[in-house]
Each structure stands twice: as structure tokens, then as C-alpha cells.
Amino acid sequence: MALYSTVSNSPKLLRIAIVGVGLVGGEFINQLLRFPAPSPFRIVSLTSTKTTLFSPDGLHITTSGWKSDLTQSGLKPDLTVLTRELSSLVKPGQDVVLVDNTSSNVVAALYPRFLRAGIHVITPNKKAFSSELSLYESILSASLESGARFLSEATVGAGLPIVSTLKDLVATGDKVTKIEGVFSGTMSYIFNEFSTGKEGGPSFSSVVRIAREKGYTEPHPADDLNGADVARKLTILSRYIPSLRSALQDGYQSVHTKSLVPAELEGAETGDEFIRRLPEFDAQFDKLRADASEENMVLRFAGVIDVKSGLIKADLEKYPVTHPFATALGGSDNIVMFHTERYGARPLVVQGAGAGAAVTAMGVMSDLLKLV
Ligand SMILES: NC(=O)C1=CN([C@@H]2O[C@H](COP(=O)(O)OP(=O)(O)OC[C@H]3O[C@@H](n4cnc5c(N)ncnc54)[C@H](OP(=O)(O)O)[C@@H]3O)[C@@H](O)[C@H]2O)C=CC1
Ligand SMILES: N[C@@H](CC=O)C(=O)O
Numbered sequence: 001m002a003l004y005s006t007v008s009n010s011p012k013l014l015r016i017a018i019v020g021v022g023l024v025g026g027e028f029i030n031q032l033l034r035f036p037a038p039s040p041f042r043i044v045s046l047t048s049t050k051t052t053l054f055s056p057d058g059l060h061i062t063t064s065g066w067k068s069d070l071t072q073s074g075l076k077p078d079l080t081v082l083t084r085e086l087s088s089l090v091k092p093g094q095d096v097v098l099v100d101n102t103s104s105n106v107v108a109a110l111y112p113r114f115l116r117a118g119i120h121v122i123t124p125n126k127k128a129f130s131s132e133l134s135l136y137e138s139i140l141s142a143s144l145e146s147g148a149r150f151l152s153e154a155t156v157g158a159g160l161p162i163v164s165t166l167k168d169l170v171a172t173g174d175k176v177t178k179i180e181g182v183f184s185g186t187m188s189y190i191f192n193e194f195s196t197g198k199e200g201g202p203s204f205s206s207v208v209r210i211a212r213e214k215g216y217t218e219p220h221p222a223d224d225l226n227g228a229d230v231a232r233k234l235t236i237l238s239r240y241i242p243s244l245r246s247a248l249q250d251g252y253q254s255v256h257t258k259s260l261v262p263a264e265l266e267g268a269e270t271g272d273e274f275i276r277r278l279p280e281f282d283a284q285f286d287k288l289r290a291d292a293s294e295e296n297m298v299l300r301f302a303g304v305i306d307v308k309s310g311l312i313k314a315d316l317e318k319y320p321v322t323h324p325f326a327t328a329l330g331g332s333d334n335i336v337m338f339h340t341e342r343y344g345a346r347p348l349v350v351q352g353a354g355a356g357a358a359v360t361a362m363g364v365m366s367d368l369l370k371l372v
């Protein structure tokens with residue numbers, strides 16, 4: 001309540017254009033529409049791949065009606081037109097924010113243009129900061145040039161304060177020596193359910209299907225199972241560490257990454273096809289599980305950034321059944337351990353749900369609140 005009243009007293013008005021209205025975007029819109037009055041937020045635009053809505057003074061939408069309003073709109077999406085329209089709304093005391101809830105490279109490539117026009121960008125989309133260094137650098141310089149902010153807490157660990165924690169450690173002069181953890185909600189859920197250290201258990205394909213149904217996976221679940229999602233998160237984090245900032249010129253593709261996608265499924269075009277065919281490969285995952293449990297170990301997909309050696313890797317590892325990755329994690333939990341000079345032998349640890357619409361939208365919302 002105290003937080004809301006602080007916000008309510010703010011005279012600042014924020015106009016918000018939302019691109020991407022799927023699982024995360026839809027939940028974000030609903031959280032925004034439920035924000036207590038008087039709200040400083042005006043949703044001026046909604047955009048999907050098919051249609052768009054725009055009104056400079058704010059759309060008159062409701063939680064139960066926005067979806068059909070958008071579907072029935074006769075306006076086709078055009079991000080160039082949107083940039084122009086939004087630029088004209090940037091005025092002193094009246095900020096404009098583009099919230100990108102897609103996983104699109106095309107939208108991510110437009111961030112420098114939005115930022116240069118003075119439009120803040122908030123996103124859970126990992127593409128921009130985990131791709132080639134040139135895009136990352138042009139986002140930073142566009143933001144510096146105009147003063148518009150780029151905020152992306154939800155790109156790592158959804159709503160968990162992982163990006164902000166790392167930024168604070170670095171900005172206050174601590175030296176990060178290593179970051180390690182379980183960075184994927186999907187991989188966490190899959191292996192928490194699949195590999196418990198006991199013999200047998202559910203099939204690999206069935207737990208992957210459930211992870212998708214729970215909204216943890218990327219739009220295409222292969223982007224989780226091939227390790228790319230974790231590699232992207234490690235790239236994003238490493239770019240906040242001064243000595244590693246320029247290490248990954250080509251982005252996440254330079255991270256040593258173990259893929260769990262069977263070679264035969266690499267060409268699966270849709271998530272549905274991927275899920276349908278995955279049971280054909282259950283036996284090979286059963287064998288990995290059996291080998292681990294024979295040694296009293298569990299399987300966990302972990303990531304590490306070793307600052308000193310420069311090693312950045314995402315891999316399927318075996319851990320003793322007594323290890324925190326085996327005992328402390330449940331559901332889609334992420335756990336991230338920051339080893340730093342100040343924290344010494346006992347790392348700073350952040351843990352909790354790292355995927356799912358509600359917690360991801362909350363991460364986006366928390367970035368929005370940083371602007372008011
Ligand atoms: N799910 C989770 O737990 C987490 C997700 N994220 C990130 O959140 C983002 C959204 O994920 P999620 O909601 O699950 O994805 P969805 O597939 O459910 O939604 C994506 C939305 O983006 C729209 N879209 C895609 N490309 C474009 C484009 N070029 N122009 C306009 N709209 C576009 C789609 O339009 P249409 O409706 O027409 O298909 C859809 O509305 C992703 O970047 C993901 O990595 C981050 C942390 C956690
Ligand atoms: N697919 C991702 C979603 C959050 O980034 C995950 O499983 O962690």
C-alpha cells in the first residue's frame with residue numbers, strides 16, 4: 001500500500017505502448033489495468049503480429065475486453081509508424097515507454113531507434129542484450145544520448161532481482177569473481193521432476209510437456225532444451241561485468257552450451273511438432289537418469305560465469321543428492337549464487353520461481369515502477 005501511495009502522489013504521466021500480448025504480455029496488461037487509481041499509467045497502444053490499437057490519450061480497455069478489441073481492430077501493425085507516433089508524445093513530465101513482450105529479434109533491433117527518440121524500453125525479451133555486441137553497444141549509446149532508459153530485469157530469472165543485484169554489486173565497486181546457478185525455469189522444472197536421485201520416475205517427454213503447459217518454456221520449447229535460453233542469460237549477465245563486457249562478440253553463440261535436443265528434432269518447425277515427437281527419445285534420457293541415480297546423484301542444467309578464467313558455460317551436470325541444487329529447488333525455481341570479493345566464502349544467493357507469466361509480468365512491472 002505504501003508503494004502504491006508513493007506512486008499515486010507522483011505527477012508524472014507514463015504513456016505505454018505494448019508490443020506482444022501473449023502469455024507474459026497478456027498478464028502484464030492485466031496487472032497494469034488493475035493498478036490502483038489514480039494510476040500514472042496510460043496504455044496508448046497494443047500490438048500483436050496481426051493487429052494493433054493506438055490512441056495517444058490512452059485506450060479505453062478492460063481486463064475482459066482488450067483481447068477482442070485488439071483482434072477486431074482493422075489496423076495492421078507497423079513498428080515504424082508506431083515509433084513516429086510515440087516520438088511525438090515524448091514531452092517534459094510525460095514519458096513514453098515501449099514494453100516489448102515478444103521474443104522477436106526484429107523488435108529488439110529497433111530498441112536503439114526507440115531510445116534515441118527518447119522512448120524508454122522495458123522488456124523480458126532476451127534477444128537484444130544476448131545477441132551480437134554491436135546491438136548491445138548501440139542500445140547503451142542510444143540510451144546515454146537521449147537519457148531514455150533500457151530496463152530488462154525480467155530477462156534473467158523473470159521477476160527475481162538478478163540483473164539489479166548484479167548491477168548494484170558492480171556499481172558499488174564489489175568485484176564479482178563467479179556467478180553460478182540454475183538459470184532456466186524450464187530446465188529446473190524438468191530436472192526437479194525427472195531426476196530426484198531415486199530409481200525411475202516420469203518420462204522426460206511428459207515433464208517437458210507439462211513445463212510448456214505451465215507457461216515456463218519459450219514460445220518454441222527447443223529454445224530451452226538446446227541450452228540457448230541459459231546461454232543468453234549468461235551472456236546478458238556477463239555484459240554487466242566490466243572485464244567480460246566485450247568477451248562475447250557474437251553473443252550467446254560463443255557460450256559453451258550443451259544441447260539436449262535430439263539431432264532428429266533439430267528441424268522441428270513448431271513447438272507442437274517438437275512435443276509430439278519427443279517421446280521417441282525418452283529411452284536416452286532414462287539412461288542418463290539411471291546412470292546418475294546409481295551414483296547417488298541428480299541431473300541439473302546449470303550455468304557458470306567464471307570471471308577469472310573467462311569460462312562461460314551452460315551444461316547438464318551431475319550433483320550429489322545432498323547439494324543445494326538437489327535439495328533446495330522445486331517447481332520452476334532458479335537459484336543464482338554471486339561470488340564476490342565482499343561476500344567472501346559465502347555467496348549472495350537469489351532463489352525463487354524463475355519462469356511463468358505472473359512472476360515475469362511482475363518483473364516487467366517492477367521496471368516500470370522504476371520510472372515513476
Ligand atoms: N514465459 C516465461 O516464463 C518468461 C518469458 N520471458 C520472455 O517473455 C517474452 C514473451 O514470452 P511469452 O509471453 O511466453 O511468448 P508468447 O509466444 O506467448 O507471446 C509472444 C507475443 O509476441 C507477439 N509478437 C511476436 N513477434 C512480434 C512482432 N514482430 N510484432 C508484434 N508482436 C509480435 C505475438 O503475437 P501473436 O499474438 O500475434 O502471436 C505474441 O502476442 C519472451 O521474450 C520470453 O523469452 C522472460 C522470462 C520468463
Ligand atoms: N523459458 C525461460 C523463461 C524465462 O526466462 C525459462 O524457462 O527460464
Ligand code: NA
Pocket residue numbers: 153154155156157158159160161162163363
Ligand atoms: Na529478473
